Amino acid sequence: MLKSSAMLRTSIRLRSKIRLLVIACLLLGSPPVRHPLPAGASTPKPQTGAIPNPLASWNEGAARASIIDFVKRVTTQGDAAYIPPAERIAVFDNDGTLWAEQPVYFQLAFALDRVKALAPSHPEWKNTQPFKGVLDGDMKSVAASGEKGLMQIVAATHVGNTTAEFEDIVRRWIASARHPTTKRLYTEMVYQPMLEVLAYLRANQFKTYIVSGGGVEFMRPWVERVYGIPPEQVVGSRAKVKYEVRPTGPVLLRLADVDLVDDKAGKPVGIHQVIGRRPIAAFGNSDGDFEMLEWTTSATGPRLGVIVHHTDAAREWAYDRESHIGTLARGLDEAPKRGWIVVDMQKDWKAIYPYDR
């Protein structure tokens, strides 16, 4: 577990451009304080079937109306905008779009916890950066180790094992690890209004996909339970894997080579590799999602592009242009002319998390 939120709030500004598997993300300086909410809520169940009151946690307004209008048009037979069910592909970024991403990407919290869990087998880490920094709770040293240090953390925590072993590690972590400030399970920090969008689209015969810069193998073990999105509908960054036949049977070994960075211009590539169709709706929250929205909405025919704008410092976090996580500048600038909907979390959402309701 993360030792303390103070550890993460160390005011370090690291402008490295490392994007390796998105674990190697930037440590945030002084994130706004978030008041923890009472514990006790359970993991949300994804909704299915017909939705009597769609987007119930959305306030009336242009954002909600635009989403509903789009869905009605593309699903109404005879409407010029009608799109057959097979082509109703909707793609969602994960970090900052379906679940929170502050004060650090949750997958980085996972990596730091992994360092601590593995430390007993690596006595040398006590005296070697960046591991020493992680173990001492000295994030300044970790950040000072730069891109190389973060890559060492990724290499030590994410690869060299089999896909089955890694899946098991993720499952165990996600079931118990808690967020440093809310003290909630990370899977409780999903956005209730977005769960409703997922359910609403699926009730209208959309296939919902995650297309995230995060590691695909970090997401697949839990997204079906939490979002109702099966493993085969998850696109993410990935390491190369190698088929190897061992005496106990075949395995897929996770190698230290990056196979896809599913971020920015990598998102349309990941979409093409895995889905092979151009989506008709895309939801993101940062400039890492820009190309995904652009690719989706610049095709002919009715298209929906949505940006979740983090505007709620009281209930969640407020950040955009200057943030090191989830930087959103170009998206804000170009949304109007591109016809993208910008969701104002503070104004458009009645609740943020399922446990807020």
Added chain:
Amino acid sequence: MLKSSAMLRTSIRLRSKIRLLVIACLLLGSPPVRHPLPAGASTPKPQTGAIPNPLASWNEGAARASIIDFVKRVTTQGDAAYIPPAERIAVFDNDGTLWAEQPVYFQLAFALDRVKALAPSHPEWKNTQPFKGVLDGDMKSVAASGEKGLMQIVAATHVGNTTAEFEDIVRRWIASARHPTTKRLYTEMVYQPMLEVLAYLRANQFKTYIVSGGGVEFMRPWVERVYGIPPEQVVGSRAKVKYEVRPTGPVLLRLADVDLVDDKAGKPVGIHQVIGRRPIAAFGNSDGDFEMLEWTTSATGPRLGVIVHHTDAAREWAYDRESHIGTLARGLDEAPKRGWIVVDMQKDWKAIYPYDR
């Protein structure tokens, strides 16, 4: 179109190991003669919904019974072998498993036709191998150009365009190109008994995937219409693509770098990348499918492995151990001890193609 079947039957034996996108396949020496069947059948429609008489084109026997028994067991609630619908993933090789692959992989026929179509813009090809050989119908020279020559053909015919352009090229070719000996559309040369397996599995809430050494972008434009398999359920070999924003809008550019060779040990890798679940049933026909069957059937729980054995020289082609296309040796040797079903096309199948019925 291919000039003549004689051109393809040139008795050349090229033992190169090239596997690039599986186009770069081996030219077969003296394939068995196939008697063309009367024309007139239309492209088969994939079946959907409940199947009153499943596997109708299969003769009674161990192969048919084993498939039906497996499906009944995994779909019967309360049975120890029960598997929930979400985990019912079935994977199918394409060439030689869902459609024919003689006298050359159909994608190679596509590539050769592409050379002819592009020749007017490449006057230099008249005097340059391997293109000269293709244009002159001199397959001996083409084969003599070896791996390098075949790679030149792939590079000239498969990359450098956008994914949309390539899709359009494939659509136009597949709609009109005809097989050199049957004179049928290639999409008519799909196996009726396998269409029934696809429909039967889907009626039992299986998700059916193609996992082929062939190019994924060569398959996606037509497999939904022909097999009822949507583009997002096709795994195949692929070139790298690059996102590029042009004045007319964004495109995905097909590059000359191989991204995945989805053959042999590459098949479990492709399955993992795109599906992210281990299948419970796998169908193949050659040793290129060995690892896919091994990966599928060596997991715990009920698993189905099926090899289509080409034994029917009269109605299709007969080949296995000594063939340069669809070589099947290790699969035959190990099928009994691994519990894989070997389908004898001659004995087990009442009809081969939809137009045989």
